[in-house]
Amino acid sequence: MVKELRLALIGFGTVGQGLAELLMEKRDWLRAAYGLDARLVAVATARSGFLARAEGLDEAELLRIAASGQPLTAYAATGVKRWPTVREGLAATGADVLVEVTGTNLRDGEPGLSHIRQALEQGIHVITANKGPVALAAHELLALAARKGVQLRMEATVMAGTPVLSTLLEGLAGARIRALSGILNGTTNYILTAMSQGRDYSEALLEAQRLGYAEADPSADVEGYDALAKTLILAALVFGLPLRAEQVQRRGIAGVTQEEVRAAQAQGRRIKLVASLRLREGVEVSATSPSGQMPALPVEARVEPVALPLEHPLARVDGVMNALTVECDTLDSVTVIGPGAGRRQTAQGLLADLLAIARAQT
Amino acid sequence: MVKELRLALIGFGTVGQGLAELLMEKRDWLRAAYGLDARLVAVATARSGFLARAEGLDEAELLRIAASGQPLTAYAATGVKRWPTVREGLAATGADVLVEVTGTNLRDGEPGLSHIRQALEQGIHVITANKGPVALAAHELLALAARKGVQLRMEATVMAGTPVLSTLLEGLAGARIRALSGILNGTTNYILTAMSQGRDYSEALLEAQRLGYAEADPSADVEGYDALAKTLILAALVFGLPLRAEQVQRRGIAGVTQEEVRAAQAQGRRIKLVASLRLREGVEVSATSPSGQMPALPVEARVEPVALPLEHPLARVDGVMNALTVECDTLDSVTVIGPGAGRRQTAQGLLADLLAIARAQT
Numbered sequence: 003m004v005k006e007l008r009l010a011l012i013g014f015g016t017v018g019q020g021l022a023e024l025l026m027e028k029r030d031w032l033r034a035a036y037g038l039d040a041r042l043v044a045v046a047t048a049r050s051g052f053l054a055r056a057e058g059l060d061e062a063e064l065l066r067i068a069a070s071g072q073p074l075t076a077y078a079a080t081g082v083k084r085w086p087t088v089r090e091g092l093a094a095t096g097a098d099v100l101v102e103v104t105g106t107n108l109r110d111g112e113p114g115l116s117h118i119r120q121a122l123e124q125g126i127h128v129i130t131a132n133k134g135p136v137a138l139a140a141h142e143l144l145a146l147a148a149r150k151g152v153q154l155r156m157e158a159t160v161m162a163g164t165p166v167l168s169t170l171l172e173g174l175a176g177a178r179i180r181a182l183s184g185i186l187n188g189t190t191n192y193i194l195t196a197m198s199q200g201r202d203y204s205e206a207l208l209e210a211q212r213l214g215y216a217e218a219d220p221s222a223d224v225e226g227y228d229a230l231a232k233t234l235i236l237a238a239l240v241f242g243l244p245l246r247a248e249q250v251q252r253r254g255i256a257g258v259t260q261e262e263v264r265a266a267q268a269q270g271r272r273i274k275l276v277a278s279l280r281l282r283e284g285v286e287v288s289a290t291s292p293s294g295q296m297p298a299l300p301v302e303a304r305v306e307p308v309a310l311p312l313e314h315p316l317a318r319v320d321g322v323m324n325a326l327t328v329e330c331d332t333l334d335s336v337t338v339i340g341p342g343a344g345r346r347q348t349a350q351g352l353l354a355d356l357l358a359i360a361r362a363q364t
Numbered sequence: 365m366v367k368e369l370r371l372a373l374i375g376f377g378t379v380g381q382g383l384a385e386l387l388m389e390k391r392d393w394l395r396a397a398y399g400l401d402a403r404l405v406a407v408a409t410a411r412s413g414f415l416a417r418a419e420g421l422d423e424a425e426l427l428r429i430a431a432s433g434q435p436l437t438a439y440a441a442t443g444v445k446r447w448p449t450v451r452e453g454l455a456a457t458g459a460d461v462l463v464e465v466t467g468t469n470l471r472d473g474e475p476g477l478s479h480i481r482q483a484l485e486q487g488i489h490v491i492t493a494n495k496g497p498v499a500l501a502a503h504e505l506l507a508l509a510a511r512k513g514v515q516l517r518m519e520a521t522v523m524a525g526t527p528v529l530s531t532l533l534e535g536l537a538g539a540r541i542r543a544l545s546g547i548l549n550g551t552t553n554y555i556l557t558a559m560s561q562g563r564d565y566s567e568a569l570l571e572a573q574r575l576g577y578a579e580a581d582p583s584a585d586v587e588g589y590d591a592l593a594k595t596l597i598l599a600a601l602v603f604g605l606p607l608r609a610e611q612v613q614r615r616g617i618a619g620v621t622q623e624e625v626r627a628a629q630a631q632g633r634r635i636k637l638v639a640s641l642r643l644r645e646g647v648e649v650s651a652t653s654p655s656g657q658m659p660a661l662p663v664e665a666r667v668e669p670v671a672l673p674l675e676h677p678l679a680r681v682d683g684v685m686n687a688l689t690v691e692c693d694t695l696d697s698v699t700v701i702g703p704g705a706g707r708r709q710t711a712q713g714l715l716a717d718l719l720a721i722a723r724a725q726t
Contacts, residue, residue: 024694028538036537157535164698165535172723173527173535175398176390176715315701318680332386332712336526336702339677341695350694353538361534362724 004037005360010044010054010097010126012088012117013104014068017131017158018045020349021101022061028353038360043097048104048113050074052091055082088117092124099359101352102130108222108231108247111135122146122154129355131158131348137231137247140238153362155355156239160186160232161324163350164340168358170240170328177330179240183278186232188322188342189216189223190255190275194307195320197263198272203256215322215343225254226305229277233303237279241301250303258307271309272317278304366399367722372406372416372459372488374450374479375466376430379493379520380407382711383463384423390715400722405459410466410475412436414453417444450479454486461721463714464492470584470593470609473497484508484516491717493520493710499593499609502600515724517717518601522548522594523686525712526702530720532602532690539692541602545640548594550684550704551578551585552617552637556669557682559625560634565618577684577705587616588667591639595665599641603663612665620669633671634679640666 032038044054050073067076085091100121104114115135147154157167196206210216237245266273280302310317315337319325324342341347394400406416412435429438447453462483466476477497483490509516519529558568572578599607628635642664672679677699681687686704703709
């Protein structure tokens with residue numbers, strides 16, 4: 003039995019195009035192996051507004067238009083309707099699943115936050131690769147999704163399509179998680195790995211920029227803000243905590259010197275930018291103090307360079323690879339290692355989320 | 365909303381007792397966090413037959429009886445009924461989920477295979493930690509489960525509760541898996557790790573036996589039969605292939621010498637017992653030859669000692685830890701590292717499977 007899901011894709015940059023490619027390339031197989039017919043019924047960009055076509059939009063044509071540099075309004079087919087904004091378009095057309103892949107904004111989460119809120123309010127499932135809205139408001143958004151009886155999934159926001167969120171929430175279901183520690187940013191791991199091979203910080207950064215791993219303004223990565231955003235997402239999903247950025251001890255890698263890297267190596271250690279969340283002993287996650295005061299934060303949250311001993315499962319995760327180690331009551335320690343960025347890698351996370359939604363509906 | 369699932373637990377050895385402990389210890393939390401009320405309504409052992417009580421059996425009392433060495437027939441409560449066999453008891457009482465945790469038998473899979481077949485035929489979901497039935501007949505049993513509209517889950521059969529099967533089938537949904545390679549047996553990994561630290565094979569084996577990692581007759585582990593059984597399970601789940609033991613190239617570690625281990629180390633390598641499955645190029649998994657002949661096997665399947673370069677993600681997985689590396693089209697390589705055995709660790713796999721069944725029912 004084949005189940006149809008109508009998708010509205012908000013954002014058509016690298017990740018949105020990556021998903022369109024996977025949907026096109028895997029269409030027959032998704033139908034045969036998973037019974038899923040994913041029909042793209044809307045696409046939106048800031049430049050072109052919200053385009054919808056109930057019979058479906060052709061991914062190949064959209065990709066061709068994007069590659070040519072034209073606006074998506076160049077899409078010519080009978081039955082295409084256009085609204086100037088996502089707000090109006092989504093309200094008028096609906097969908098089964100909203101795919102939110104506009105650019106990450108860690109200040110206020112917009113415009114993604116409004117898109118996600120509206121979709122959930124309309125009873126539409128949401129999958130997203132956009133860290134901003136979920137770093138800032140996952141707690142609120144998950145509660146809204148639960149109230150509306152729909153799913154909000156975000157596998158692609160942490161370690162791209164490497165299955166870590168599904169592992170934490172589904173693969174490890176029933177385990178009590180005590181702590182998480184991860185290498186969640188590929189750019190800084192690339193730089194630290196290059197430094198461990200003898201380059202100094204600025205040389206390694208330039209190299210990362212040349213290879214496209216670091217942006218012209220690298221501060222979101224090297225100052226630890228990207229890893230911090232992922233830490234907030236993990237805190238909301240795993241511990242149900244609406245953690246704020248200022249509650250995380252953050253230190254980036256810009257101050258790490260070649261000498262420190264070498265000194266660590268001489269001691270059999272490797273310096274890594276580690277994002278960590280650890281439940282405090284004896285503090286219940288749901289605790290409220292009798293005085294009505296804000297209770298002590300039930301987790302210790304940090305993003306900082308740490309000199310890990312070589313036997314630590316994260317110590318040998320090099321280059322742009324990411325990894326997450328989970329400590330829990332029944333399994334001691336489980337580590338997942340995989341890519342943390344990339345067009346197809348990120349689109350894979352969206353695809354797995356889409357298939358999870360399809361699975362829950364049969 | 366709390367959903368009740370009535371469990372019939374077949375086998376009350378280490379793993380069955382481990383699950384009973386987790387159900388007892390986590391009862392309140394499973395209800396609060398997952399909306400699951402797991403009620404144990406039957407338990408069976410070869411010695412005591414099939415005991416059922418519709419109102420539920422008390423795990424603490426069953427554990428106390430087992431610890432005292434008495435048969436479970438010592439369980440005294442109103443409403444307990446007894447049948448001499450699982451066949452009769454299950455037919456008479458039913459359940460929502462059968463938990464099959466009798467001893468592994470790699471020759472014919474019995475008695476587990478008959479228990480699983482009967483439960484699926486009765487439309488009962490099955491979760492199992494028993495490798496025998498699924499190594500020999502997963503392909504047939506999964507088809508039967510699909511026909512009956514129920515789930516057959518087996519997370520605990522490969523790497524205990526470390527979430528690898530859920531990762532392959534659900535976390536990586538949508539990815540095309542090309543190859544798997546894993547350290548799937550803790551005993552042999554312990555021995556090889558000890559050998560890399562200077563001990564010889566027989567010394568390391570004795571040590572593993574003293575620590576309870578190896579059995580008095582270690583052949584199932586050291587000759588690679590345990591890893592082979594897990595390879596057959598992976599072939600059925602990931603590639604849909606009813607692979608037979610004789611189609612796997614198998615070589616154990618009994619022939620590995622201290623000299624070989626040292627020579628590998630000198631070349632920056634580590635010898636590991638690696639179980640692997642790799643799709644052959646250009647062969648479709650579903651291919652049938654036009655002549656009606658058995659087509660070439662679409663995967664290459666091996667269990668053998670391999671000298672891995674240090675940068676291989678499995679090379680540094682030491683001691684009793686297990687790991688699995690997956691290669692797929694969208695993510696290159698993903699590795700999951702975690703425990704591969706143990707009472708609570710295995711019970712965790714059953715618990716995650718139970719929660720997956722509960723999740724699919726809401």
